[in-house]
Amino acid sequence: MSLKEITQSRKDLLYIDPTKINIKPGWNVRADTEDLRDHIEKLAESIREVGVRVPLTIAMEDGKAYITDGHCRYAACMLLIQRGFEDLKAVPVIVEDRYASEGDRVASMIVRNSGKPLTPIEKAEVYKRLHNLGWEPVQIAAKCTVSLSHVLQLLELSAAPEAVKQLVTAKQVSATEAVKAVKAYGSGATEELQKAIAAEEPASVGEQADQASQKKRTVRKGITIDPVKRKQKAAVELYEALSAALDEWETTNPEVVADEAPRWVNLAREALHKVDGGHSNKQMH
Structure with a gap:
């Protein structure tokens, strides 16, 4: 032969x-x-x-x-x-x-990348472009074979102040610490991060941000929110959002729904069951 x-x-x-x-x-x-x-x-x-x-x-x-x-x-x-x-x-x-499509070409910057890996800021820009083209975070995650939480975090990073993104580009803080700081301190995130860098303790900003963020979520106007109820509400909102997305995608992206819907539905049901004690009457088709 x-x-x-x-x-x-x-x-x-x-x-x-x-x-x-x-x-x-x-x-x-x-x-x-x-x-x-x-x-x-x-x-x-x-x-x-x-x-x-x-x-x-x-x-x-x-x-x-x-x-x-x-x-x-x-x-x-x-x-x-x-x-x-x-x-x-x-x-x-x-x-x-x-x-x-334009989206396919944008996504290819990650999917086809065989050389130097993109930095978090560069990936954030790709996800932002896809989102601006109408792609949902779940679609972006599936196309780029990454986790949904990863996509959501970098979309938040893409919306951060330029000064914060410059710190990430310079590798002075991680993408995770930057997002935590922005959530906790808003427009003051850059100043807090720079203070931590000057003190050579960038990780401390993330810890403080976690505490500040937790405080914001659990105490509003002096009223303490039950953490369990908060988780239940978040799970139900996620479940309903996914259900609505599936309804839309059945028309626009039937192949995605056929391939991925069963897995998404099961994950959503499991999450809802864990925090709701199995008593929810929510239904997803």
Whole structure:
């Protein structure tokens, strides 16, 4: 048996002059940091030696090729060309499915990422774009194969003050601590985080934020809220929201409902049963 008989050619793999590839302004979510520049330098060294091994992904718009995945590889190629490297005449590319939606292309920045992982701030930007396109957090989590809590946390991070996000980008505080601080201190989160950083105790802000947040949830206008009743209410609200989402998705996304609905329903029922003692009359179809 010959090699030709046991292999298949890839009809979707093409080669294109990298100078003919365009970048859509604002598309790439990666922040221009020293860490990213170092990564691109290392990629350039690798490409100089072995070429581009992982194809870039492009989408055709108005007769022009725009990169949708592989910005770091592209930047490394252009860096080599600028430095006079003449052996990089073409790079392998895969063309996006012409029927792919804008959301699918945005999500691909996480789904297809095979290189340097996106930072929390960069992932938050992807989730924010998907949410702005009408995607529910549950849909985002399913598409990007991450937990719902992860998506919700980073959506909150995307809405944080820019000064707070800059602290996360600089790796002075974690995404978790930043979100906790914003929930507890609101517009004063940046100041509290900076105080903790100056004292070299960033984790203490998270602990204080937890305490402040707990106090806000359990004491309002001097009235103490029963924690059990609070959990019951939250579970019922989650259950009802999921039920409403399923009703809508049956029309707009029947495939998602068919594949994921049974698991979501069971999880919601279990959560409701645990906090409600099995006495709820809520029904979900």
